[in-house]
Amino acid sequence: MAATKYTEDSIKSLEWHEHIRLRPGMYIGKLGDGQSPDDGIYVLVKEIIDNSIDEFVMGAGKKIEINIDDHAARVRDYGRGIPLGKVIDCVSKINTGGKYDSEAFQKSVGLNGVGTKAxxxxxxxxxVKSYRDGRMKQAEFSRGVLVQDYKECATNEKNxxxxxxxxxxxIFKNYRFLPAYMEExxxxxxxxNNGLQLVxxxxxxxxxxxxxxxxxxxxDDSIRYPVIHxxxxxxxxxxxxxxxxxxHYYSFVNGQHTTQGGTHQQAFREGLVKGARDHFKKDLDPQDVRNCVIGAISVRIQEPVFESQTKTKLGSTTVAPGGAQLRSWVVDYVASEFDNFLHKNPETEKALLNRITQNERERKEIAGIKKLANERAKKANLHNRKLRDCKIHLTDVKNALNRESMIFITEGDSASGSITKARNVQTQAVFSLRGKPLNSFGMTKKVVYENEEFNLLQHALDIENGLENLRYDKVIIATDADVDGMHxxxxxMTFFLQFFPELVEQKHLYILQTPLFRVRNKQVTKYCYxxxxxxxxxKEIGKTGLEITRFKGLGEISPEEFGQFINEDxxxxxxxxxxxxxxGKMLEYYMGNNTPMRQEHIVLNLRAEAVEEL
Structure with a gap:
């Protein structure tokens, strides 16, 4: 085969907006349609609000107004306003901004001048409108291209x-802003941001x-002692x-919610263990101290280093106040304050020790069965018929495709067979369930090791000791869209929420939406959800030669069709x-022994919908 010509004409230079539009994932992560809280449209709103928050942090403006409808967003702050002569540059020139000088924006979220441009x-x-000392500057763009540059004029608006x-x-197909995600x-x-009013x-x-x-x-009221702050x-x-x-952790850096944690969250965890050990003068097991913890940490540091533009994980190590190492600064602060607090609050001290002792007792109780279960799992992994693994995993940090790794959890051999034949073997694995799993609500973690299927599943994911070794970025439940599949x-979901809630909190657990109907004639085929x-x-296809198929289960969908649903669309x-x-209350309501209450809820919320005749 002849080699492709490589000449000066092969080298292309893109305008800033063209590059962002060609590679949006580099700037805002995944795209999506607004059905997930980390979809790109929410990142867009966040980038604008972050700039307004930075103004508040610098002491300018105590109110931010946000208006969201299905397809548009408006953010108005009362900070200093962009300098009028730089309004267009600040929203349309990459690497232009006021956050490179640490004296102006000392602990800002946005650092590289990209967010607003994206x-x-x-x-x-x-x-964009900037109000500054009785003057206003406005400009309008479309897809990054300036379409209207308004002359500077007088205004009565506040800065x-x-x-x-x-x-x-x-770019964002069929998108819609969902109020619940924005509210969070x-x-x-x-x-x-104490003192800030958001509307x-x-x-x-x-x-x-x-x-x-x-x-x-x-x-809820099941906590062992009042929140320590x-x-x-x-x-x-x-x-x-x-x-x-x-x-369970909520962690933040300079106001940014780091959903994937990072240096500060790890240091917080270490600080809790050190504080407990220092206070009780015992070499406590870290698992016993941290199990069942619900915590939150926020730090403000200069020039934080995130692992991506979307800023979901902090990678900084040496940028704490005074130039100290971030990890040691957080560990020492948390441990010292924790130790001091326990000396002053004996009731909390007693409740904490009881929780640690209970964790230790449960850990030792399952130690024997855990060892046997892990040995069985290791043997099974050599020829695990339940798992059809892929070649690239989330832990392969040197592989650019590691974030595309996923595992489908299916019911039965027919569904798993179709997915297995259609999947991308590089990044898509399949785990096949034997039937309906156990309802694990209210059980101790002992059941994870006693139940062979649960044990093999946790080993396939490698989450026994937390998410540090999670092998797949997406854990996808792929069941039939019928009553049994929903069950x-x-x-x-109960299993993961009960024993591995971090998987859900860090947005790794998903439901695969598969089509319910195939609508076609000889020329056109459409899949409908x-x-x-x-x-x-x-209606679009018309009645001539129309054929409508209702898929009762995943096993009815051919591998060729499935390839479209798990790859292209x-x-x-x-x-x-x-x-x-x-x-806790949510799991108890949906999976506990309150059947009459759930039945009443279902009856009161039943809906009847008329279906229009075709």
Missing amino acids: VNALSTKFI GTEIYFEPDAD KVWNYAYL MNDKVYTSPNGLLDLLNKHV FKGKDIECAFTHGNQYGE IRLLL DEAERDKAA MRLETVSIPPDASL
């Missing part, structure tokens, strides 16, 4: 910046007690112990915990 490039309509944008529907993000801004769609969000308010909103210069933390397995889905899509497709729904929900 919003501009990825919006069909982007309007500040206002940005309105409409995400590009060509706005509450986080309130918790981290979103006329609802006011404020938090006088910071992380203490955050944790009190997320815990410390606040110092550039650091704040809060924590308690509950009855849910695992460790299996619930049982699996609900009745509304089916009816719409049928995969629809995933993120499993997430509602921002105002108690995990």
